[in-house]
Amino acid sequence: xxxxxxxxxxxxxxxxxAIDLNMNQNSISRYETGERQADYTTLIKxxxxxxxxxxYLLERTDNPKINR
Amino acid sequence: xxxxxxxxxxxxxxxxxAIDLNMNQNSISRYETGERQADYTTLIKxxxxxxxxxxYLLERTDNPKINR
DNA sequence: TTAAAATATACCGATTTGGGATATTTTTTA
DNA sequence: TAAAAAATATCCCAAATCGGTATATTTTAA
Numbered sequence: 005x006x007x008x009x010x011x012x013x014x015x016x017x018x019x020x021x022a023i024d025l026n027m028n029q030n031s032i033s034r035y036e037t038g039e040r041q042a043d044y045t046t047l048i049k050x051x052x053x054x055x056x057x058x059x060y061l062l063e064r065t066d067n068p069k070i071n072r
Numbered sequence: 073x074x075x076x077x078x079x080x081x082x083x084x085x086x087x088x089x090a091i092d093l094n095m096n097q098n099s100i101s102r103y104e105t106g107e108r109q110a111d112y113t114t115l116i117k118x119x120x121x122x123x124x125x126x127x128y129l130l131e132r133t134d135n136p137k138i139n140r
Numbered sequence: 141t142t143a144a145a146a147t148a149t150a151c152c153g154a155t156t157t158g159g160g161a162t163a164t165t166t167t168t169t170a
Numbered sequence: 171t172a173a174a175a176a177a178t179a180t181c182c183c184a185a186a187t188c189g190g191t192a193t194a195t196t197t198t199a200a
């Protein structure tokens with residue numbers, strides 16, 4: 005997912021993101037490297053934090069299906 | 073998530089959906105009742121199967137953020 | 141109102157997760 | 171450039187979650 009890019013764009017560290025979202029730094033690292041899979045609620049946290057759609061977060065904007 | 077509605081719209085049973093997606097009927101039941109949380113890849117399976125965006129699947133179309 | 145189909149739940153071993161600690165890498169600064 | 175600090179990745183392990191089988195419950199249809 006686009007987590008790393010979004011975070012870098014915002015210019016914050018994994019630690020700050022982790023604190024803001026009430027998570028651990030190592031969890032952020034694992035999501036960014038793809039070592040662990042974010043679940044439903046974690047995806048929503050990220051999308052809300054960066055103000056993007058979940059489809060964008062998951063790099064699925066190539067098949068938009070905007071109406072649904 | 074909108075899983076149950078999407079499935080009913082399509083007029084198929086949990087069992088058929090499970091078979092099509094190579095999952096178990098009880099897993100579908102659990103996702104529909106919210107007992108279990110679908111991860112990243114499972115969400116993508118559902119979205120692709122019903123041809124909807126993940127944001128729609130997760131009932132987040134009220135804040136669309138279409139460009140991102 | 142019974143039988144069949146559909147859905148939900150109990151149980152359990154296996155997998156995955158989060159968190160602390162720490163190692164490694166990158167950046168800063170003296 | 172070298173040392174210090176910051177940022178990121180990895181190890182370990184207990185706890186939580188998961189998938190699968192079996193079965194119970196509910197809904198549908200004859």
